[in-house]
Amino acid sequence: MRVDVVSIFPDYLAPLDLSLVGKARTAGLLDLRVHDLRDWTTDRHRTVDDTPFGGGAGMVMRPDVWGRALDDLLDDDSHLLLPTPSGDRFTQRTAERLATETHLVVACGRYEGIDARVAAHYATRPGVTVSEFSLGDYVLNGGEVAALVLVEAVARLLPGVVGNPESLVEESHGAAGLLEYPVYTKPPTWADLAVPDVLLSGHHGRIARWRRDQALVRTAQRRPDLLDALDPSALDAHDRATLADAGRPPHGAEPQATEDPSGPGGGSREA
Ligand code: JB8
DSSP states (O other), X not given: OXXXXXXXXXGGGGGGGSHHHHHHHHTTSOEEEEEEGGGGOOSTTOOOEEOOTTOOSSOEEXXXXXXXXXXHHOOTTEEEEXXXXXXXXXXXXXXHHHTTOSEEEEXXXXXXXXXXXXXXXXXXXXXXXXXEEESSSSOOSSSHHHHHHHHHHHHTTSTTTSSOTHHHHSSTTSTTOSOOOOOOOSOSEETTEEOOGGGGSOOHHHHHHHHHHHHHHHHHHHOHHHHHTSOGGGOOHHHHHHHHHXXXXXXXXXXXXXXXXXXXXXXXXXX
């Protein structure tokens, strides 16, 4: 995969030389290039911004400078990604889709953002997809941190980047739609805290069930919104019982009986 990142602070992207992403690059699995937007300025002061039409605070990035950069970098099969607080939420599903593509170009805005005609113009160019994306509901000073997040989330999904592909399938926000279970290693007691006995038992079936229950209860307690979004077919009867015990029956489950005046057997349960 080829990725181009354009920024007025290219040094902000230095962490992409390190760790897993750095290894993916040196291994030839990821062709990542970071560019200085000012390389596409034409004036003596290398100006990238100007005052907003209509007035208001701050400065806006000029479309002509961005246009020269993007005309150089985009090809006939490119995805232009624009970090912005008003974009679509970036999720693991977004990363999974992007990991199947051939060329990503990330345009990092600063100040009050990039002139809106840039996204509009490239959205009409054949062979180019434009996506505006946001990491979450908070405001950064520019798109660079979002570009770092995007590249790391996508790069680790590229074939051959993560040594053991099994570590990709079990993790939080994977296909299961649940948070990860808690993990432990040696020593078996630390700070007066013991590792749960089941994990030392060697009973692989019981361990798998305990981990699944932990994932369900944690998700119910911490991220009930994820449970509401779950495909009901992702939960079996044991899963539903675990969630009911946690006080969070899954969406669409019948409400839990509290006090039934008709007594046992007199309720609505079917035969
Ligand atoms: C100027 O919060 B953000 C974000 C903030 C920004 C720009 C881009 C992204 C450009 N401020 O994701």
